[in-house]
Amino acid sequence: MLLIGLTGSIATGKSTISSLLKSSPYELPIVDADVLARKVVEPGTSGYNAIVKYFGPTTPDLLVEPSDSMPETGPNGKGRPLNRPALGKRVFGDGEQLQKDRAVLNGIVHPAVRKEMFKMVLGCYLRGHWAVVLDIPLLFESKLDRFCGVTMVVAVSDPEIQMKRLMDRDAHLSREDAENRVRSQTDVRVKAQRCIERGEGNGVVLWNDGSKEELEVKLDEAMKKMKERSPEWWSWVLLGCPPLAFAAALWRLWGNARINQRWEESQAAAKAKL
Numbered sequence: 001m002l003l004i005g006l007t008g009s010i011a012t013g014k015s016t017i018s019s020l021l022k023s024s025p026y027e028l029p030i031v032d033a034d035v036l037a038r039k040v041v042e043p044g045t046s047g048y049n050a051i052v053k054y055f056g057p058t059t060p061d062l063l064v065e066p067s068d069s070m071p072e073t074g075p076n077g078k079g080r081p082l083n084r085p086a087l088g089k090r091v092f093g094d095g096e097q098l099q100k101d102r103a104v105l106n107g108i109v110h111p112a113v114r115k116e117m118f119k120m121v122l123g124c125y126l127r128g129h130w131a132v133v134l135d136i137p138l139l140f141e142s143k144l145d146r147f148c149g150v151t152m153v154v155a156v157s158d159p160e161i162q163m164k165r166l167m168d169r170d171a172h173l174s175r176e177d178a179e180n181r182v183r184s185q186t187d188v189r190v191k192a193q194r195c196i197e198r199g200e201g202n203g204v205v206l207w208n209d210g211s212k213e214e215l216e217v218k219l220d221e222a223m224k225k226m227k228e229r230s231p232e233w234w235s236w237v238l239l240g241c242p243p244l245a246f247a248a249a250l251w252r253l254w255g256n257a258r259i260n261q262r263w264e265e266s267q268a269a270a271k272a273k274l
């Protein structure tokens, strides 16, 4: 089964692409890291408890305010849900403390997300899907690209377009909040370059500065090429022969480790030149 790692930066169009891939003619299963990241911090989970313990004492508005519709102990007695915009203010940006707090939050959320992802991917493999889309904003940062047959980066070349789409969609964010969120991630053009350097067939960049219709056409071309390289019969062969599937996965891991080593060396060489 082909793992398609879909990434980009905030508001560059990942969800737009994943909803296209979910529907006809592709009808691919989607594993959405943002959705899982919400699930693993619901009241009562160990993720929720760890966040409340670490951030609670210094973040007075960490939980949703009690109200007529929100009891003090939460809707099911397990605590009130996290106030996500408040937690976002606490961790997004590039100050030292913000980076430290973000690393703590990532350390709580990411392992739980990876566990859920693994279960979902296994389910897709057992159902005989030829491919599954892993929609992961921090695909490269969390090194999950190692497991992907193809990485797909949705990027915009003009930062102003990204900022405008983010602020139009999330009207509650001030410009400063929006900039802090963008700055909390690797620049999307760097992700696009990294994707290109994976080479033909291993990396696809979808530039999304134009209209949604243009994006759809680009996606269609990319998916046609991908399907040619990874035909459906191959996923049935792998399903019928788990040792072969295991060997193919190891081969992929090794190939990706080499790709990533080349990228890190080129980044180090570029830094040394400065």
Ligand SMILES: CC(C)(COP(=O)(O)OP(=O)(O)OC[C@H]1O[C@@H](n2cnc3c(N)ncnc32)[C@H](O)[C@@H]1O)[C@@H](O)C(=O)NCCC(=O)NCCS
Pocket: 009, 010, 011, 033, 034, 037, 084, 085, 087, 088, 091, 102, 105, 106, 109, 110, 113, 136, 137, 138, 181, 184, 185
């Ligand atoms: C800080 C939180 C509570 C803010 O929640 P909010 O509902 O406002 O935003 P949401 O979760 O929808 O994220 C929106 C976008 O922000 C970006 N983002 C989220 N978390 C991070 C992070 N740790 N680092 C950089 N960018 C991030 C992603 O592009 C994401 O698509 C939330 O983003 C969070 O729990 N983040 C840590 C977990 C994480 O890394 N999630 C990303 C996928 S695993």
Ligand SMILES: Nc1ncnc2c1ncn2[C@@H]1O[C@H](COP(=O)(O)OP(=O)(O)OP(=O)(O)O)[C@@H](O)[C@H]1O
Pocket: 008, 009, 010, 011, 012, 013, 014, 015, 016, 017, 034, 137, 165, 166, 168, 169, 208, 209, 210, 211, 212, 213, 215
């Ligand atoms: N080509 C486009 N033209 C106009 N608007 C677009 C285009 N592509 C995406 N958008 C809009 O931009 C906003 C951000 O897109 P989307 O939600 O797909 O981004 P995302 O990368 O999934 O964001 P996040 O990282 O926050 O989950 C949405 O409101 C979407 O409708």
